[in-house]
Amino acid sequence: MTDGVDIFDRAAVRRYRDRAASTVQSVAPILEDAADRLLDRVSDTTRYFQAALDIGGRGVVAPRLREMGISTVAMDLSLPMAARSGAPYVVGDEETLPFGEGSFDLVVANLALHWVNDLPGALIQIRRAMKPDGLFLASLPLLGSLGDFRHALTEAEAELRGGASPRISPFPELRDLAGLLQRAGFASPVADQEEVSLLYGNPLTLLRDLQAAGERNAIRERSRAIPPRGLFPAALMRLPLDAEGRMKVTLRLGIMTGWSSGNTQAEV
Template identity: 35%
Template sequence: MTQEPMAHPQIFDHDALRQCRTRRKSDAMFLHDMARDEVEDRLSMVKRTFTKPAIVAPFAEPWENVLPGQKIVLDNDVLALEPQAHDVIIHVMALHWANDPVGQLIQCRRALQEDGLLLLVTLGGQTLHELRTSLAEAETYISGGLSPRVAPMGEIRDLGALLQRAGFALPVADVVPLSVQYRDLPHLMQDLRAMGETNAMTNRLRKPTRRAVFDLANHIYGQNFATEDGKLNATFELVCLTGWSPADTQPQPLRPGSAKMRLADALKVPETKVPDRDQ
């Protein structure tokens, strides 16, 4: 008897997400510009010329002409990538909206040639933590409960582990933090709307929020996260991941016990004995 594959939880409503993205404005795409700078900087440090690149992104415009001969595909659940067709795949500003992030990475690995590079940039767990805290406190006080408002985003350790789960070799993860100042809460929310990054969670509140919630959230935000000149500080965190599709030519870890020299001898220092804690 054939079992049906398990469906992944639909945390995000992708129809709503597509609608949110139609509201974006080019002058609010600074996170994509920053991500592009990080991608180009990291590519410049790789001693290899890539000839079959692909870019997975929610918008094509910020990623035009990053690499010669590149193919740009949308971040749909099923990526328009052919098996073993690319020597580098750049996945940018999209994984934080994926209902199946591991599935996205596995699709990328399968589309890479042997020893191909995945370079991924996504929003990390500290992104908008000030907004999340302020809205939660305000809504709890005014309405007596909580509704999903700021999308959950992965911490760097968890995101790095996803690379290994998806079968990538030599995984590396690092964070690029960014602080942005806004006049008030409406200014921040206007910018998020212009980025196409507003609430598209499946369990989001489907009726208008009381104005009192936003007024109180604005006050709480200012009390806890204002700069010295009274502006609201908003954190954005770009997590950068790199991994390679497995190949026999890549460095391999040694088997335990296979070392031919003691560490103390290699470092040319006297060996220190650890005291017995039972004595």
């Protein structure tokens, strides 16, 4: 997510999303929850939107926008994942948007930008693809999301292998998001946080859900070696459980809101 540094393997991101296109429906309630938190902001504004771009919505966002009467193009790095949103859809890369200036008055990116290498550059391209007084909404995981899981994996791998390789994406902090929007040229930038709490009776289900959503490890410096057989069971045994033996997972969502420059900005 930093300038000039390829932290993520974008080809791997595409492969994982290709595979997840057939399984992502199993985690639709989680994606829908995050999407609803974003799209509530569309309903709250006084602005009427006509042309929207859904970036990486995984078949959840575009249908909702169309139900609101907004003509929507869905874009994804993966063809089968883009097709889940129904026509019109395109295959495109957030790092090189395939749209001309002033194409949309609404852009929504729901849990779609955390595998982007140059997030400032991607935000600039999004802003340029927007009409004056257009609204940009995005959600992405913040630092602290999956914190217990990250810590448990690191400890278990260090114990089994004498060292640990990066396995979870480095997430931004909330304080960074408004600055990123301002740097990209958005007006009235706002960043706030919401938390989604999930309970898992079987901790292994967390791993299955991450894979089903296409959220596998795409860090470029990840280890290509097959993980030790006992790594994930050892890590999951370290996770705190509630009185009923369930594991609580907290997803900290950073919500980004910004307006493309124009004569006026509607109230959100």
